[in-house]
Amino acid sequence: MKVLITGAAGFLGSHLSDRFLAEGYEVIGMDNLITGSMDNIAHLMPRKDFTFYHHDVSKFVHVPGELDYILHFASPASPIDYLKMPIQTLKVGSLGTHNLLGLARAKRARMLIASTSEVYGDPLVHPQREDYWGNVNPVGPRGVYDEAKRFQEAMTMAYHTYHGLETRIVRIFNTYGPRMRINDGRVLPAFISQAIRGEGLTVFGDGSQTRSFCYVDDLVEGIYRLLLSDYAQPVNIGNSEEITILEFANEILSLVGNPKAHLDRRPLPVDDPKKRRPDTTLAEELLGWKPKVSRAEGLAKTLPYFREKVG
Ligand code: NAD
Ligand code: UDP
Numbered sequence: 001m002k003v004l005i006t007g008a009a010g011f012l013g014s015h016l017s018d019r020f021l022a023e024g025y026e027v028i029g030m031d032n033l034i035t036g037s038m039d040n041i042a043h044l045m046p047r048k049d050f051t052f053y054h055h056d057v058s059k060f061v062h063v064p065g066e067l068d069y070i071l072h073f074a075s076p077a078s079p080i081d082y083l084k085m086p087i088q089t090l091k092v093g094s095l096g097t098h099n100l101l102g103l104a105r106a107k108r109a110r111m112l113i114a115s116t117s118e119v120y121g122d123p124l125v126h127p128q129r130e131d132y133w134g135n136v137n138p139v140g141p142r143g144v145y146d147e148a149k150r151f152q153e154a155m156t157m158a159y160h161t162y163h164g165l166e167t168r169i170v171r172i173f174n175t176y177g178p179r180m181r182i183n184d185g186r187v188l189p190a191f192i193s194q195a196i197r198g199e200g201l202t203v204f205g206d207g208s209q210t211r212s213f214c215y216v217d218d219l220v221e222g223i224y225r226l227l228l229s230d231y232a233q234p235v236n237i238g239n240s241e242e243i244t245i246l247e248f249a250n251e252i253l254s255l256v257g258n259p260k261a262h263l264d265r266r267p268l269p270v271d272d273p274k275k276r277r278p279d280t281t282l283a284e285e286l287l288g289w290k291p292k293v294s295r296a297e298g299l300a301k302t303l304p305y306f307r308e309k310v311g
Contacts, residue, residue: 002026002066004109006057006100007073009036011179012114012172012216016071017044019220025049028063031074032056034088035081040179057096058088067107069227072100072152073114079142079269080185086144093148094155101159110166112227113156115234117173117276118146127242127277130171130234140271153234160232168226173238173278176298177216178305188213191249192306195256200264204272207246207265212277214239215298218291225287238278239291255299 003020007013008029013036017027021044029041030053044050055061057074075092076082082089097113104111120128121136136146159165176188183189191201214237222237243251246263253261283289293301 001068002028003069003071004028004030004063004067004103005071005073006030006096007036007075007114008052009033009038009040010073010077011040011177011181012175012219013073014040014179015177015216015220016073016223017041017050019224021047021049023224027051028053030055030057030061034085035076035078035181035184037181057099058091059099061099061103063103063107067103067109070100070104070109070111071114071223071227072097072111075114075148076145078184078186082145083141089144090148093152097152097155101155101165105159105163105165110168110227111156111159112168112170112223113152115153115169115171116145116149117171117236117238117278118142119150119153119171120276121146122271122273123275126275127240127279128236129279130236130282137271141269142271157232167232168229169232169234170223170226171234171236172219173214173236173276174211175214175216175219175238177302182306182309187211187245187248188302189306191252192256192303193310195252195258195261196307196310198258198260200262201249201252202264202266203246203249204266205268207249208244208274209268209272210242210244210275210277211248212239212242213295213298214291215293215301218293222283222287222289225289226283229287231286235283235286236278236280237283237289238280239295240277240280241295242277243295251295251299255303
């Protein structure tokens, strides 16, 4: 069985590559390295069952031979990345998705897309279930990412409905673990790096906004099960342990234990969602999936990676 993973040099794409190789698949990784790094897949490069293509998927995508599955994970994913690259973000979610759907159709492959909790925007329903349509500002700064992902879902569903393509949609909630870029601006890499360096932890706003953090191994397991299921509607995958950003900053301060580190309040970014927690009932019923790794365990597995990178 052969799988194409776009965004393979990124955080999630590299972990998915590891998982599919471990399951005995042949993996083709594709990435243009705008936010990813070859370091994440350096250990895979010598393998005969792994091939890497340096390519921008917003341009025509060609892969020789047969393909069984396509996992489309290419996209800037952190707010500072997609604010720096708004047009590329819109293109990879729209043109990139269209190219890959076309490829999936030509190869008769099943396609899974990486959607996001951001399709719910600043949610008015809490926790978020898959049947909530969301509250997104299309012309705000985050609109480039949120709308690209909403379009991606619509396009994927259209290929499913009109062309009978086998498709899967995973709505991923905040996920963390080793191989995140230390300066990608997301809250966990920011706080852990700042705490290790003994700097201020940049808490945006009053820190009362919430997030729910999922460890990467749990996410990968959920995605693997969803791909092999027969369910084409969107499925939330995430951890429902919710925490305020201020509590999270204090948790990181005590975990890292650097006496010089402290809190540093900054303005809240525009349209920053106030609450986010997945309702994962559907994933539990459909896939028999539940996250297994608590935040304490996940952070303990992640901290050594950041200590090495920051050091
Ligand atoms: P990441 O930035 O580490 O990885 C994204 C990868 O895609 C990078 O390697 C980048 O170089 C590549 N890429 C971007 N545009 C490309 C293009 N046009 N052509 C080829 N490659 C391209 O981010 P991540 O956290 O691993 O996110 C992966 C996917 O999961 C993204 O689609 C993101 O929207 C989605 N997602 C992630 C999270 C999360 O918490 N990590 C949450 C929701 C959704
Ligand atoms: N955040 C913060 N300090 C930082 C980075 C982020 O307080 O240095 C906050 C941000 O305002 C948001 C939450 O942490 O409320 C999660 O931000 P992140 O960029 O990780 O992801 P988001 O869930 O907003 O896409």
